[in-house]
Amino acid sequence: MTENSTPTPIATPEHTVDGFVREFLRELNFGQGTDLTRASVNDKYLAMARTVRHYLMVRWLATLRRQYQIQAKSVAYLSAEFLLGRQLDNALLAADLDEVVEEGLASLGIDLAELREAEVEPGLGNGGLGRLAACFIDSLATMNVPCIGYGIRYEYGIFRQTFVDGWQVEKPDNWLALGSPWEFPHPESAVTVDFGGHTEHYDDDGVTRSRWVPGWSVLGVPYNYMVPGFENGRVNTLRLWSARATRAFDLEIFNAGDYAQAVRAQTFAENISKVLYPEDSTPQGKELRLQQQYFFVACSLRDFLDQVLPQDFDLKNLPDRIVFQLNDTHPVIAIPELMRILVDERGWEWDDAWAITQKCFAYTCHTLLPEALEVWSVELLGKLLPRHLEIIYKINEDFMAELREAYPDDELRVRRMSIIAEYPERAVRMAYLATVAGAKVNGVAALHSQLLKDKVLHDFSDHYPDKFTNVTNGVTPRRFLRLANPELSELITSAIGDGWVTDLDKLQELEPLADDADFRQAFRDVKRANKLRLVDVLAERDGITFDPETMLDVMVKRLHEYKRQTLKLLHVVTLYDQVRSGAVKIEDITPRTFAFGAKAAPGYRMAKQTIGLINAVGRTINSDPALQGRLTVAFPANYNVTLAEKLIPAADLSEQISLAGKEASGTGNMKFALNGALTIGTDDGANVEIRELVGDDNFFLFGLLEPEVAEIVERGYHPTSYYEENRSLRHALDLIASGHFSGGDRATFEPIVSNLLSEDRFLVLADYQAYIDAQERVDEAYADTEAWTRSAVLNVARSGFFSSDRSMRDYIDRIWHTHPVPPER
């Protein structure tokens, strides 16, 4: 399918049970080549999903056609991750088909719920960053804003996490094994991407020009995915690239008997889109990551300029037609790529090309950890992308000249701001490049954006005060309330109508109902039903049992020291220790289930240790008969979007306990509040805005504030003093160190304990007591069921701001300046 294809008179299947059944059976017969008597669950799932697709097809083609005709300004969202979650329910919702499909399948004796479970979620992202991208494209489609998402079709997504004796073991996530019905491959539209080689400089009528003579190439094959808007007739496109060899197979070598060599080129090329975030502790891994980044942006720019734009498009007008949003630094190499295309391939003058490039890109930074700001060694860049390195040098040269003019007496500052770092090795700072080239730079929550300006990119915000802005993250209410929490959705709709699905601010109308006892009872009934549903899910999925009458206290997010899963664990161990030592009677403890969900990066030792420790503590607590029904640790393996959709609606308490000044935003925090969990959290990321909106009384704040953290670190932090002065902290750490949770083996978790006592980079021990105190406040509050429910309802009512629709409006107003294009009716 191309965007300028002439209208084809296809018809949407009838929106009736009979219409669906006819189309479904046709797909089963003609698409899957089977019939009802012999079809497997996967056959039926694939046929059903394709049938659902048909209902969206007319809208998709119409959207593409209209966009081609009117050439409205679009957003190209460039992202290494799109963590989509399952597609079926979202498509059913967008097309308003759920009832028709359920009934239609039932009339054939098929259970929709069973087919739902056959869908394998595409794990094409790691966490918040990728899920945010998925929320954003959902919102843009729903708001009728032209957008194309560009990324990588990883053959293996984020690894499948398993636990062996409580330790994380990674398994490949073969999400495509049974086929994906949601993708549309277009091998005929493959584009070539070059790597390596050298550059040449030649005289062109007295002007020195450059060209890249690449050493090798691969093909990028586009796979299109529908991004349907909610019941609005629009379907945007997500285009993910898969790498193939230019010459896949050498028959001559094959016939000579060297079978491995015959497919070498193919294997080499396909590695580029093989896995998400290949381990990068080896030079090969690093190189592969840079290959991935360049691969997908080169494909995307080529696609946009050569395929999406009309042939006669004047690139001088490019900023009126597109904004390339750089989702973190992974796609930043797109900047020199556009310069290369304009200057080397199209023969533009450097200054003209730079002026246009600076208007076409905007950069979102998603981190505050200095080590997470990517740099690429000059050596590697020069080897893989020699022409791009030259271009980056030239951009930097001009930038340095600009700085020297602005700050003639401050050479130190000029060097600090250089795009090229000199130590520990010569390297390109991608965040700096993005900041210099981007029209706008944004952080992802108010505090984060402020800290970017004050600290991480301070010199730049000083130099370009107008470039910096904030857009607080958001989450799509379609997936994370309407679909994930159908019973709460129904309750809300019965109270205030269904307008909230596309206008989440309407949830404010629930506010008075927080004081209505009947509504609160109904709200509790929903929470209970969600917990019961979760009990079933965890029993079936993981063999985990928990008592739905306990408070469900949830910490789900990537495993990282700054997020401080160990702080949560110290709370659990402290409670356990108090009961065990007799300091507290078991009857006096609020019964709680502590649910964890977290994957650790395969090469991140301390994170993997923490997973081992959570499971070890869980094993000890869960097997202690005295604690049955009182304290439970539930750590289902392989936390993903599908599980999040079950866990979040059931939660009572949301743990958002990162060290202040480290979490850029968080988006899980928003999902929990929206589903009526109360937050225990630090003054960090978007927690700050959540607390401001839901109110102090409905949020459990604790811990050091960011300036206090900075001061302690500046003064010199000594974790042992906290250990020495705090008895319960000492007991908890000593218990872990004693081997109590590791069969008496003191060595097993020694690295965690000694790290906390010697370095504790994220001030776990400093915040321990404040956290324990806040948990006691949680217990007290939870004991008053009516007051707790009131707070939970207020959390929902005041979470409208955290819709990704609002985030998109902010991006549009502050950065993109695009306009909605409603479909033709």
Ligand code: 9GP
């Ligand atoms: O760590 C941030 C997280 O706080 C934020 O919510 C998310 C989306 O903006 O991005 C995460 N950042 C990354 O994954 C890598 O920078």
